[in-house]
Amino acid sequence: xxRRAPVADWASDxxxxxxxxxxxxxxxxxxxxxxxxxxxTERFSGVYLPVRYEDIRAVAYDPEHFSSRRIxxxxxxxxxxxxxxxxxxxxxxxxxxxxxLPAFTPAAIQKLExxxxxxxxxxxxxxxxxxxxxxxxxxxxxxxxxxxxxxLGISGHAGDQFRKWVHEFFELGVTDVAILERVIAxxxxxxxxEIAARRAQPADDLISYLLDARIDGQRLGDxxxxxxxxxxxxxxxxxxxxxxxTCLWHLAxxxxxxxxxxxxxxxxxxxxxEFLRAYAPVTMAREIVKETEINGCPFRAGxxxxxAFGAANRDPAMFPDADRVIVDRAVNRHAAFGLGIHRCIGSxxxxxxxxxxxxxxxxxxxxxxxxxxxxxxxSAGTVRxxxxxxxxxxxx
Amino acid sequence: xxxxxxxAAAPVSLRVRVKRERxxxxxxxxxxxxxxxxxxxxxxxxxxxxxxVSSHLENKAWLARAxxxxxxxxxxxxxxxxxx
Numbered sequence: 001x002x003r004r005a006p007v008a009d010w011a012s013d014x015x016x017x018x019x020x021x022x023x024x025x026x027x028x029x030x031x032x033x034x035x036x037x038x039x040x041t042e043r044f045s046g047v048y049l050p051v052r053y054e055d056i057r058a059v060a061y062d063p064e065h066f067s068s069r070r071i072x073x074x075x076x077x078x079x080x081x082x083x084x085x086x087x088x089x090x091x092x093x094x095x096x097x098x099x100x101l102p103a104f105t106p107a108a109i110q111k112l113e114x115x116x117x118x119x120x121x122x123x124x125x126x127x128x129x130x131x132x133x134x135x136x137x138x139x140x141x142x143x144x145x146x147x148x149x150x151x152l153g154i155s156g157h158a159g160d161q162f163r164k165w166v167h168e169f170f171e172l173g174v175t176d177v178a179i180l181e182r183v184i185a186x187x188x189x190x191x192x193x194e195i196a197a198r199r200a201q202p203a204d205d206l207i208s209y210l211l212d213a214r215i216d217g218q219r220l221g222d223x224x225x226x227x228x229x230x231x232x233x234x235x236x237x238x239x240x241x242x243x244x245x246t247c248l249w250h251l252a253x254x255x256x257x258x259x260x261x262x263x264x265x266x267x268x269x270x271x272x273x274e275f276l277r278a279y280a281p282v283t284m285a286r287e288i289v290k291e292t293e294i295n296g297c298p299f300r301a302g303x304x305x306x307x308a309f310g311a312a313n314r315d316p317a318m319f320p321d322a323d324r325v326i327v328d329r330a331v332n333r334h335a336a337f338g339l340g341i342h343r344c345i346g347s348x349x350x351x352x353x354x355x356x357x358x359x360x361x362x363x364x365x366x367x368x369x370x371x372x373x374x375x376x377x378x379s380a381g382t383v384r385x386x387x388x389x390x391x392x393x394x395x396x
Numbered sequence: 397x398x399x400x401x402x403x404a405a406a407p408v409s410l411r412v413r414v415k416r417e418r419x420x421x422x423x424x425x426x427x428x429x430x431x432x433x434x435x436x437x438x439x440x441x442x443x444x445x446x447x448x449v450s451s452h453l454e455n456k457a458w459l460a461r462a463x464x465x466x467x468x469x470x471x472x473x474x475x476x477x478x479x480x
């Protein structure tokens with residue numbers, strides 16, 4: 001990460017790459033919510049940051065003023081590139097999303113459960129009971145990368161390459177457009193070869209599925225297929241990796257919650273919703289394409305607005321005891337997967353991976369804690385999660 | 397933390413309805429109340445069997461409504477005697 005100019009004032013000069021924000025964004029969001037509540041920065045060519053649930057929902061529900069053609073806040077913006085449906089706006093968006101939806105229904109995702117469970121068990125086999133491991137590197141990061149590779153019909157050995165791309169795209173590429181352009185070229189080249197291979201020999205995977213798909217009777221263009229595949233790769237990996245890692249971090253630092261989930265594994269799906277609420281890993285963005293106003297705050301066209309779903313999820317006006325993690329919270333209308341037409345298409349997949357990952361880990365290692373004195377490192381930018389999570393396994 | 401029930405108390409009949417134009421396919425209702433909701437081929441929700449709720453599932457109806465991020469679920473209360 002490049003050195004950043006210190007933040008003068010969070011309400012008028014915020015910087016989501018600032019080390020204090022990367023380490024712990026929650027007190028910053030809380031302060032802004034009380035005094036601002038829509039922050040702005042001249043950095044990144046101008047960005048707005050609403051932090052109340054109501055305002056974030058208003059932006060997410062208004063694609064007319066807030067376009068998805070750009071969805072990342074970056075130091076400098078590269079040329080527009082389509083990755084349907086995430087970069088699409090109405091009216092095209094609906095049909096482009098519908099193409100993908102059947103592959104991500106609860107029934108489709110349920111079929112991946114046994115494979116995911118076996119994969120988690122295999123990863124846990126190699127962790128030393130009574131010893132140390134890195135919960136982010138040895139466990140969390142491996143699960144989504146292998147599941148999405150399977151869905152795309154790509155050999156599981158591509159994992160290291162995928163993770164390198166994801167890191168470059170989401171972290172290094174925020175400030176270095178040359179890295180970003182190189183990654184996109186490399187990933188597009190990779191998928192062009194995969195597309196050619198599936199044309200020659202179709203398979204039962206998402207690439208062949210997209211090659212077969214039609215909108216209004218027309219096949220999808222190769223550029224769009226490639227863009228959609230890049231989306232599935234980028235969106236399917238470090239989001240869920242971050243979410244699983246954050247669950248482990250919470251349980252390693254909150255023994256009561258850990259013991260409760262060990263004793264009541266049926267509570268895991270409810271607890272996962274609460275972890276998603278409290279630690280929502282993803283912050284998307286929109287480009288303001290028409291001047292407008294939300295809650296009295298004017299939004300200038302041409303600038304970006306961040307959708308910090310993690311900030312929405314900590315809004316006390318929406319969630320009682322918003323800053324407390326309550327693993328059996330019964331009413332939980334959180335926005336971790338977004339709101340409105342761009343709801344994360346992989347939300348059911350992510351939830352399944354999180355639940356299975358926790359069930360299997362807690363079944364094998366009911367006792368664990370952060371390794372005393374070790375340092376936890378968090379990723380910066382669009383996706384927040386632990387990238388280094390030293391854990392000691394087994395009873396002390 | 398209690399689940400809002402609009403002051404409904406027995407004897408009533410409940411009926412759930414998914415406002416399809418609001419549903420974005422989060423599928424929370426299907427996860428929490430699979431007896432009352434199902435999804436279509438695109439993963440978007442609808443109520444099962446006209447939405448009538450057996451009395452032992454009333455809690456699940458309120459729970460599903462309270463967890464829909466898009467506010468797409470309605471629970472209608474039919475007082476005893478009003479139901480044909």
